Amino acid sequence: MCGERNYRAILTCLWIEGLLYGSYLPLFLGSAYICAYTRPNKYLLTLAASVFVVCTIQALLDFATLLYTPEIVANTFCTGGVCLGCDGDTESRVNQIELQDILWMIVDAGGIVNQLMADGLLIYRAFVLWKPRFWVIVIPTTTLLGTVVCGLLHTYATSQTYLIRLHAPLSETTPPPKWVTLEALDLTALSIESALITTTNVLTTALIAYRIWWITVGLSRALGGRATRKYYRVLTMIVESGGIYTMSIITRLAFMYVLPDDRKIFIIVHP
Incomplete structure (x- = not known):
């Protein structure tokens, strides 16, 4: 049945x-408790709360997109990275696509801000652990800035395709050449962004984990293994959390290329 694959894929992505x-919710609550009571730090608490609020807004907007674009969800098939209506483009479908693009642009903007805050915090932690060796954060900082640039390019491409669709007559069935260029730019920006996010997270996680391990080894020699158990638990948590997030980014990137027909669907997932 036309649209069934798209319907299942979108629901699966939103379920994931x-x-x-x-x-993420219990991790945030744990971090907030530590920043508020165990080791009070109003700046880190504010940052953690800001990241959580933006993530919540992104999730709500993604679900709002699902609820307010039923024709796109249930009556769409994708081929070659292009999604079309099973019954052609009706006025209501075009209106829903325009609404979808607006919501996606808001979500993308929130993603840029969130990535900047979250990865910026990781880089700051690496800086604190490694100072005065400032050189260790040069590459992560560069990749973070590159991530922001790619995110802006992705948002720009989405906004331009939205404007093209907004001013195009309903009878026009062939996209203009600029549309194809923007789609290529969008895919390239997303691919590079995913690679840069992965690089930033792997580098910062490795820097933080190695530094904690190195400090723990020294403390273990001086104080014994029992005194450093909590540091090993922290080390494990850092590696696991960084690994899970990195794998989610790599998985999305892989699906975008392995299943090019459903590329538009995987773009909406925000790990």
């Missing part, structure tokens, strides 16, 4: 996003 958000 819901699971990731549900996994």
Whole structure:
């Protein structure tokens, strides 16, 4: 049945996003408790709360997109990275696509801000652990800036395709050459962005984990293994959390290329 694959794929992607958000909630609550009571730090608490609020807004907007674009969800098939209506483009479908693009642009803007805050915090932690060796954060900082640039390019491409669709007559069935160029730019920006996010997270996680391990080894020699157990637990948590997030980015990137017909669907997932 036309549209069934798209329907299942979108629901699956949003289900995965819901699971990731549900996994993030206890982590945020734990971080907030530590920053508020165990080791009070109003700046880190504010940053953690800001990241959580933006993530929540992104998740709500993604679900709002699902609820307010039923024709796109249930009556769409994708081929070659291009998604079309099973019954052609009706006025209501075009209106829903325009609404979808607007919501996606808001979500993308939130993603840029969130990535800047979250990865910026990781880089700051690496800086604190490694200072005065400032050179260790040069590459992560560069990749973070590159991530922001790619995110802006992605948002720009989405906004331009939205404007093209907004001013195009309903009878026009062939996209203009600029549309194809923007789609290529969008895919390239997303691919590079995913690679840069992965690089930033792998580098910062490795820097933080190695530094904690190195400090722990020294403390273990001086104080014994029992005194450093909590540091090993922290080390494990850092590696696991960084690894899970990195794998989610790599998985999305892989699906975008392995299943090019459903590329537009995987773009909406925000790990």
